[in-house]
Amino acid sequence: xxxxxxxLNGVARTVTxxxxxxxxxxxxxxxxxxxxxxxxxxxxxxxxxxxxxxxQPEKSCDESIGEVAGKSVMTIEALNSDPLGAKLQxxxxxxxxxxxxxxxxxxxxxxxxxLKAGESRASTASGLSNICQCxxxxxxxxxxxxxxxxx
Amino acid sequence: MRDTAQDDSLVxxxxxxxxxAAAAFLMPVSLGLTASPAAAATGVGAYIRIDADNTVxxxxxxxxxxxxxxxxxxxxxxxxxxxxxxxxxFEHAPVNPAVYGLPGWGLQLTGGSTSTMMxxxxxxxxxxxxAWRLRAAAALTxxxxxxxxxxxxxxxxxxxxxxxxxxxxxxxxxxxxxDPASVSFAGTKRIVGQGVRRLDLAGKVNGxxxxxxxxxxxxxxxxxxxxxxxxxxxxxSCPTSAAGALAVVNLGNAVGVVASNTWAAMRIANSxxxxxxxxxxxxxxxxxxxxxxxxxxxxxxAAKPANLQVFETAGTPGAGTGKLDAIxxxxxxxxxxxxxLNATVQxxxxxxxxxxxxxxxxxQGQSFIAATVRSVAGLANLTDAQIKVNSMLCGxxxxxxxxxxxVLQAVKLAVAVGKPVKLTWSxxxxxxxxxxxxxxxMRVRMGGDANGITGLVYRxxxxxxxxxxxxxxxxxxxxxxxxxxxxxxxxxxxEFAPLPTAIPLGYWRSVGESYNTFAxxxxxxxxxxxLGQDPIAYRLRMLTADARATKALQTLKNSPNYTAMPxxxxxxxxxxxxxxxxxxxxxxxxxxxxxxxxxxxHYVVDCGVVINPNAVEAQMQGGLVHGxxxxxxxxxxxxxxxxxxxxxxNYRVLTPxxxxxxxxxxxxxxxxxxxxxxxxxxxxxxxxxxxxxxWHRMSGTRVRELPFHPGATMSDD
Numbered sequence: 057x058x059x060x061x062x063x064l065n066g067v068a069r070t071v072t073x074x075x076x077x078x079x080x081x082x083x084x085x086x087x088x089x090x091x092x093x094x095x096x097x098x099x100x101x102x103x104x105x106x107x108x109x110x111x112q113p114e115k116s117c118d119e120s121i122g123e124v125a126g127k128s129v130m131t132i133e134a135l136n137s138d139p140l141g142a143k144l145q146x147x148x149x150x151x152x153x154x155x156x157x158x159x160x161x162x163x164x165x166x167x168x169x170x171l172k173a174g175e176s177r178a179s180t181a182s183g184l185s186n187i188c189q190c191x192x193x194x195x196x197x198x199x200x201x202x203x204x205x206x207x
Numbered sequence: 208m209r210d211t212a213q214d215d216s217l218v219x220x221x222x223x224x225x226x227x228a229a230a231a232f233l234m235p236v237s238l239g240l241t242a243s244p245a246a247a248a249t250g251v252g253a254y255i256r257i258d259a260d261n262t263v264x265x266x267x268x269x270x271x272x273x274x275x276x277x278x279x280x281x282x283x284x285x286x287x288x289x290x291x292x293x294x295x296x297f298e299h300a301p302v303n304p305a306v307y308g309l310p311g312w313g314l315q316l317t318g319g320s321t322s323t324m325m326x327x328x329x330x331x332x333x334x335x336x337x338a339w340r341l342r343a344a345a346a347l348t349x350x351x352x353x354x355x356x357x358x359x360x361x362x363x364x365x366x367x368x369x370x371x372x373x374x375x376x377x378x379x380x381x382x383x384x385x386d387p388a389s390v391s392f393a394g395t396k397r398i399v400g401q402g403v404r405r406l407d408l409a410g411k412v413n414g415x416x417x418x419x420x421x422x423x424x425x426x427x428x429x430x431x432x433x434x435x436x437x438x439x440x441x442x443x444s445c446p447t448s449a450a451g452a453l454a455v456v457n458l459g460n461a462v463g464v465v466a467s468n469t470w471a472a473m474r475i476a477n478s479x480x481x482x483x484x485x486x487x488x489x490x491x492x493x494x495x496x497x498x499x500x501x502x503x504x505x506x507x508x509a510a511k512p513a514n515l516q517v518f519e520t521a522g523t524p525g526a527g528t529g530k531l532d533a534i535x536x537x538x539x540x541x542x543x544x545x546x547x548l549n550a551t552v553q554x555x556x557x558x559x560x561x562x563x564x565x566x567x568x569x570x571q572g573q574s575f576i577a578a579t580v581r582s583v584a585g586l587a588n589l590t591d592a593q594i595k596v597n598s599m600l601c602g603x604x605x606x607x608x609x610x611x612x613x614v615l616q617a618v619k620l621a622v623a624v625g626k627p628v629k630l631t632w633s634x635x636x637x638x639x640x641x642x643x644x645x646x647x648x649m650r651v652r653m654g655g656d657a658n659g660i661t662g663l664v665y666r667x668x669x670x671x672x673x674x675x676x677x678x679x680x681x682x683x684x685x686x687x688x689x690x691x692x693x694x695x696x697x698x699x700x701x702e703f704a705p706l707p708t709a710i711p712l713g714y715w716r717s718v719g720e721s722y723n724t725f726a727x728x729x730x731x732x733x734x735x736x737x738l739g740q741d742p743i744a745y746r747l748r749m750l751t752a753d754a755r756a757t758k759a760l761q762t763l764k765n766s767p768n769y770t771a772m773p774x775x776x777x778x779x780x781x782x783x784x785x786x787x788x789x790x791x792x793x794x795x796x797x798x799x800x801x802x803x804x805x806x807x808x809h810y811v812v813d814c815g816v817v818i819n820p821n822a823v824e825a826q827m828q829g830g831l832v833h834g835x836x837x838x839x840x841x842x843x844x845x846x847x848x849x850x851x852x853x854x855x856x857n858y859r860v861l862t863p864x865x866x867x868x869x870x871x872x873x874x875x876x877x878x879x880x881x882x883x884x885x886x887x888x889x890x891x892x893x894x895x896x897x898x899x900x901x902w903h904r905m906s907g908t909r910v911r912e913l914p915f916h917p918g919a920t921m922s923d924d
Contacts, residue, residue: 074451074467082470086429091421092414094602095469096545097634101855101921104545132414145412152404152821155829156273157411158418158545158602184863187855189545189603190273191832193866195825 062124064088065134076122080114081105083121084131092132092161096187103186106162106169107131113169132161140206141168147199155190162186167200177201254330255284255337261362261375263288264296268307269326270317270571271299271407272601272608273829274887275822278405280326282818286399287334287392288341288374289358297406299598302573302591315573318609318714320785320885323818327883335390343384344377345369360397402821407600419569419599422551424627428453430620431472431631432461434640435485437848438494439709443484449475456623460612461640463620465628473633487848493709494848496539496646499670503648503706506668507534512704514674516681518690522700525654525662529738532652535726536912537895538842539670540644540715543858546602547637550617553627561586563593564618569601572609579611583618605833606714610642638858639850642713643843645670646706649689649726653696657738659749660696660731665689667723671705672712687719688892689727693756693783694749710845716833717888720784721895725838725913728780728896733909742779742900755788756781759811759874763790768809768870776806778901780893785885787814788874789827791893793867795901802916803902805835805867813874814884823886824871830890831869836860838895840919859919 061070064084071083084090084107093116096104100115107116108130135141144164154160163186170180181197188196256264265284271277277297285295300307304315311325342356345364349372359365362374410416435441445462449455452475456463462483466472492498506512524530550568554561564580577594581587601608617630632640647669655661667689673682683690685703692699715721735745743764750756760781763769769777772794782789794807810827817823840859844851852858895913903909 075471078468078470082468085421086468086470089423090414091417091423094418094545095420095547095631095634097855098473099634099854099856102545136413148412149404149408152402152408152825154273154408154411155275155825156545156601156603157407157416160411161414164412182864187545187860187862189543189605189833189860191829191861191866192825193832193861193863194828194869196863197866 058122060121060125062126063128065130066137071121073121077120079117080107080119080121080124080129081116084116090131090133094158094161096159096162101187102159102162103166104159104162106165106186108165108169111169111172113166132165135164135168138172140172143203143205144168144171144199147202151195151199151202153192153195153199155192159186159188163188163196167196171200171203171206177203177206254333257362257374257378259375261373262294262296263290263362263374264298266298266300268300268309268315268573269322270573270598270601270604271297272317272569272571272604274826275405275819276317276322277407278403279323279818279822280330281406282398282401282403283327283330284334286395286397287331288338288362289360289393290398291361292398292403294362295406302576302596304574308574316575316609317571317604318606319718320887320889323883324786324885327816331392332390335392336386339387339390340381340384341374341377344380345372347380347383348372348377400817400820402819405822416600418546418602419551419567420546420549420602420631422567422599422629424551424553427551427627427629428465428624429467429469429472429631430463430465430628431469431476431633432458432463432616432636433476433480433483434461434636435487436480437485437487437491438640438845438850439488439711439848440485443486445483446479449479451475454624455479456620458616458619461616463616463630465620465624469629469631473631477633488709490709491847493707494845496844496846499646499706499708500536500648503646503668506704506706507648507650507666512668514705516703518686518701518703519699521698522664523662523698524652524664525660525698527654527656527661529655529734531730531734531737533650533730533733533911535649535651535729537647537722537725538913539646539710539845540837540841541638541641541843541852541858542605542607542713542715543638543855543860544603544605544607547634548607548613548632549630550614551627551629552617552621554621554625561589561622563595564589564621565595565597566614566617567597567599568614568617569599569604569608570596570614571601571604571606572611573598575611576614579614580618582615583622585622586618605716606718607642610713612640634854638852638854641843642711644715644721645672645712647722648706649723651726651730653730653734655734655738657740659745660694660734663696663699665700665727666702666704668704668706669722670708670710670712672714674705675708675712684719686723688723688782688784689719692727693753694731694746695751696749717891720782720888720892724780724782724784724892725895725899728893729899729909729911732779732896732900732903736903746781753783755813756783759788759790759813762872762874763792763809763811766809766811766872768792768807772807775904776901777904778897778899780896780900782889782892784892785889786882787812787884787886787889789889789893791897793894793897793901795898795905802919803839803898804865805831805898807867808869809872810869810890811872811874812886812889814886814889816881816883817873817875818883820873823873826886827871827890828869830888831894832861832866834891834894835898838898838913839915841914842917855921857920859921
């Protein structure tokens with residue numbers, strides 16, 4: 057058993073895990089019940105599990121909870137707490153991006169992380185590597201490119 | 208969408224309900240159903256619920272798995288009830304095939320692009336009846352006659368004397384009204400035909416949407432499974448415990464591991480694979496792609512293969528200056544839904560005997576779940592009322608979630624551990640234990656001249672889904688896309704020879720058309736090229752009997768999006784299927800790794816009555832993506848029964864950077880038919896033949912076997 061403390065969506069949290077190798081993804085989902093972050097592949101390819109760790113987009117399926125100690129984690133559930141995140145969500149609605157929606161938490165967090173770090177809309181739209189099996193990519197790009205007030 | 212479980216408790220005591228006795232009258236007339244006493248007592252059986260706040264909810268048996276069906280069907284309801292779109296909701300229905308099953312099939316399932324086609328008239332009728340009876344209820348509630356009350360946009364009723372009243376305010380009298388003898392439809396196209404925003408988006412951008420995999424129950428434990436490395440192998444013996452596991456359960460076709468979290472369950476399950484003694488399937492040659500391909504080749508050469516089925520019998524290869532004798536091949540494919548297979552099950556016991564099984568899961572096959580539950584030891588006598596199914600949002604389906612394998616495992620696990628269990632397959636297990644799109648070999652022999660094809664002999668040799676299920680003596684699905692072609696070809700012989708295999712097969716988005724359309728449209732394109740004919744003009748010459756087909760292809764030919772594509776990098780294909788018409792042109796180039804990439808695509812779609820043009824466009828965009836990654840990169844090969852696929856690492860799919868610009872022209876369907884066609888699958892079949900056509904023009908080489916780039920991985924850019 058180990059206790060790990062980190063900041064989750066702005067709130068200090070301490071979790072008790074029996075294995076510090078447990079990926080952040082499963083701590084979020086199974087232990088904390090934050091199910092907006094999804095399991096897609098488990099090997100850092102598909103991006104469905106993308107969250108921000110210290111402001112950087114990370115695939116939470118391969119980020120052990122031990123590595124997260126002392127860091128700050130942001131998940132889809134807090135995306136609207138930042139005006140840029142809320143703007144991104146509004147653009148997603150406006151362009152009717154999601155189909156099944158399963159990949160969209162990760163897609164949004166990956167896009168948000170890039171934009172937040174100052175990457176341009178065009179570079180963000182063409183640089184995302186998240187998988188979406190419904191094929192929503194055109195609308196993902198259109199939504200990002202439409203963002204008002206973003207370079 | 209609302210959370211159904213929460214809603215139920217609120218609803219029964221305080222808000223009005225179109226349900227109960229009224230449910231009978233809201234049933235589609237085409238079903239000829241009457242309400243059962245049980246349905247009347249519980250209110251189950253209604254399609255439309257009106258809440259005290261005047262929101263109106265469609266309760267649908269069709270599964271929302273991304274295609275937008277919940278919203279599309281709700282549009283049909285909203286049109287007839289003159290609702291404001293902001294007051295409309297939808298919910299997944301409980302399992303009751305007699306009420307919620309597809310009107311054409313009587314089965315509660317989602318597949319075959321049938322949902323809108325089959326529900327359009329019954330749901331319009333039910334909604335129009337509801338509108339009529341709300342007016343009658345208004346008369347009973349406030350005065351005047353039924354005819355004096357009219358509907359006003361926004362879920363309201365108006366009377367010259369009594370003014371405007373909400374639907375909610377008259378529901379107390381709805382049970383005292385009766386069904387009209389006939390109904391007329393609103394037909395204003397105020398909501399139907401508009402690209403209104405689908406209703407399930409908010410939760411899909413803020414993480415609150417509940418997919419099957421997101422179900423959490425008090426006291427829940429987490430499980431995963433490991434199957435035999437050789438597909439269809441079974442457990443001979445397995446460990447009864449493992450370090451870190453709460454339980455290890457022999458599930459027959461797999462070993463289940465229950466743990467305190469999903470990651471631990473997956474990890475332990477994976478580590479057990481080598482510790483299990485497996486019983487291997489008897490004949491591995493039936494599970495080997497190379498052996499199957501050889502058998503298919505032999506069946507193509509045989510004069511009369513075993514169990515040959517002939518669908519159109521008049522054919523000879525035909526005379527003419529153009530001749531073609533070619534075999535096209537398409538591989539086994541996986542479904543690869545973003546949401547892996549999962550199911551959550553809670554078993555309740557009364558006096559030591561199971562009295563209830565409740566399931567929460569993503570499913571396209573509600574009709575089959577009760578039988579799955581009853582097949583588990585000790586559960587055979589459960590009644591329908593003792594089996595409760597909560598259909599969650601599906602994170603992709605594509606046909607895979609109609610199957611019952613994962614459902615059966617989850618029920619067995621819940622029985623074994625006596626706690627609520629969420630079973631989640633790992634991605635590798637999901638890939639390696641799919642019900643695969645069948646391998647198909649298609650021989651096309653045809654002759655023709657500049658005016659068209661004079662004769663066609665076609666033989667599909669493929670692993671037959673229905674043969675494997677033992678349910679259907681004639682596999683019409685295996686030749687879908689090859690029979691009833693729209694082209695006026697004077698004589699045709701269409702054959703199907705089943706390829707014996709033990710590889711588990713299933714329905715994969717667009718099913719028979721996903722391979723037959725590749726062969727048929729490729730062959731037509733090859734003949735046109737050989738004869739020096741324009742591929743669209745050549746098809747148009749053979750479309751003498753189908754005005755809608757002609758219009759779709761003519762529209763493509765005239766589109767600036769089409770003419771702007773360079774002819775040497777452009778390919779075309781056409782589909783009449785799913786009661787819709789799809790013409791596709793795409794433009795290709797080579798990527799930095801010298802692989803084909805699609806740079807532009809233009810669809811022309813006639814899907815009859817358009818419910819939501821935005822949804823049609825989305826399905827074409829998605830169908831293109833599905834078609835591209837399947838045709839370019841993927842196959843699932845089996846070596847003596849071991850599937851050679853691991854994860855997305857060696858099952859390459861697309862990402863935003865690969866997305867070409869897609870444009871979609873939606874034609875207004877023939878008003879004479881006035882019925883919607885299917886769109887969920889229709890975008891897929893044309894992609895592979897259009898790619899082959901474009902590549903032939905670009906390279907001089909015709910690709911007749913998919914995929915174009917076998918062995919491509921996600922990381923080799």
